[in-house]
Amino acid sequence: MATGRTHRPATRSRGIPEATVARLPLYLRALTALSERSVPTVSSEELATAAGVNSAKLRKDFSYLGSYGTRGVGYDVEYLVYQISRELGLTQDWPVVIVGIGNLGAALANYGGFASRGFRVAALIDADPAQTGKLVAGLPVRHTDELEEIVDHNQVSIGVIATPAGAAQEVCDRLVAAGVTSILNFAPTVLSVPDGVDVRKVDLSIELQILAFHEQRKAGEDLGEAVAAARGALPKTAAEAVDRPGPDGDVPAVMPA
């Protein structure tokens, strides 16, 4: 997981808990994979392991959406895909702008997972005039000067910030002023936005730091209680967790092949 979560206090939106909303995309991904394999129905148990969660949790999550299952059988895959998509708002078109076309911005532009979920990259924007006009993922890079016009013209309500930290707040302000009300921020800064604007944050460095913390703890434990596990051998109980959720039909993030 990443970091994010700069929402309004806890306005559980229309009764659906925030934690549930965060898991819906997970279920949707697993269901899409099943759908592509033409599996008609799935039990909460199967789907839960495929999504990497507890089956009781999954059932409770679905219960917030309504009673879409059949006792003794399970859930209809296609129907559930539709219901979750609709709940998440993926049945409509979401034009998105990406600001800051460096490696990360380019990775995002090329990311296949967007288009398949109703997200359409309306424009790529960068402050560097040398970049202007260059094609990235088939789209021409536009200059920051055009930001307001692009947002307004394409009715963009979701903006992605992949600029350096120093530029993030200004870009954010301009996006918001132009009409954007949801922002996905990859820059390592705390953005301040007016009320009513949602910000989610993804911070690569923070994720690594959290891993380092646990890693350090593990190392300390090993030293203190048992012999440091010989490197090269499988750690601790390598048994269990042998079940593999089937491969995911989703388009990868990036990379040649």
Added chain:
Amino acid sequence: MATGRTHRPATRSRGIPEATVARLPLYLRALTALSERSVPTVSSEELATAAGVNSAKLRKDFSYLGSYGTRGVGYDVEYLVYQISRELGLTQDWPVVIVGIGNLGAALANYGGFASRGFRVAALIDADPAQTGKLVAGLPVRHTDELEEIVDHNQVSIGVIATPAGAAQEVCDRLVAAGVTSILNFAPTVLSVPDGVDVRKVDLSIELQILAFHEQRKAGEDLGEAVAAARGALPKTAAEAVDRPGPDGDVPAVMPA
């Protein structure tokens, strides 16, 4: 924020709650910025707003680390930077391998926030022979065949997976078998790992879907209760939240400039 959180049930490591650990990097970033501006001390209130959290929460978080503040004054910036760094394990060297050098992998390799936090990119690995030897961020891309040797030789315990979803589980298995015990996964798949291995997940598409959900809700609300806010105008109460946390001294994610 991103998604992640595939930890062991809830093993609050040595009394420090998981939620607190996740915020420590946030505090550290804010403190580093203050340190660069040579600010000697900071109150919980100031630091909290800079990090974008509640001041009571911040004080409680710090109380888990010990009593590092001075009543009536605040916290010593330098001292706190050191304590948090030590707690997170950032005072030691963490060699990291990045597997999958596409746009995203390259973005990660170029990401400055790593080096400044004790993370050292030990190697870049890709399955495409055509990529082998190419320089990315000053490092030569190595072939997947060398994975085990690289991990073993460099004593790598943290691996970053930025491959397509289809390749992620195999890469994961090989990393774990070679001795990696912490994995940061960018591929849109649920990885299964043996006990004792930590996995954190960052899923770009999921973040956008969560934003879309709230966006849809906002749109529905506007339609239902009030006049749809005229696009182009600042939404709702544009007042408040005018305080700006100072610019962050951190090195940006990517992008030319």
Added chain:
DNA sequence: ATGTCTTTGTGAACGCGTGCACAAAGATGG
């Protein structure tokens, strides 16, 4: 040395999220 003022550290209450365990619902077979 004493009083005042600031800011920390934390006890306690509250709310959300999780997981158990089971009753209700429906499918399926005879």
Added chain:
DNA sequence: CCATCTTTGTGCACGCGTTCACAAAGACAT
């Protein structure tokens, strides 16, 4: 039509995380 078996939907209890509110602690001035 009845019995059995599977699987959902949920009431309930528990634990973590958040927030309030305040007492204790120290700085600082007089």
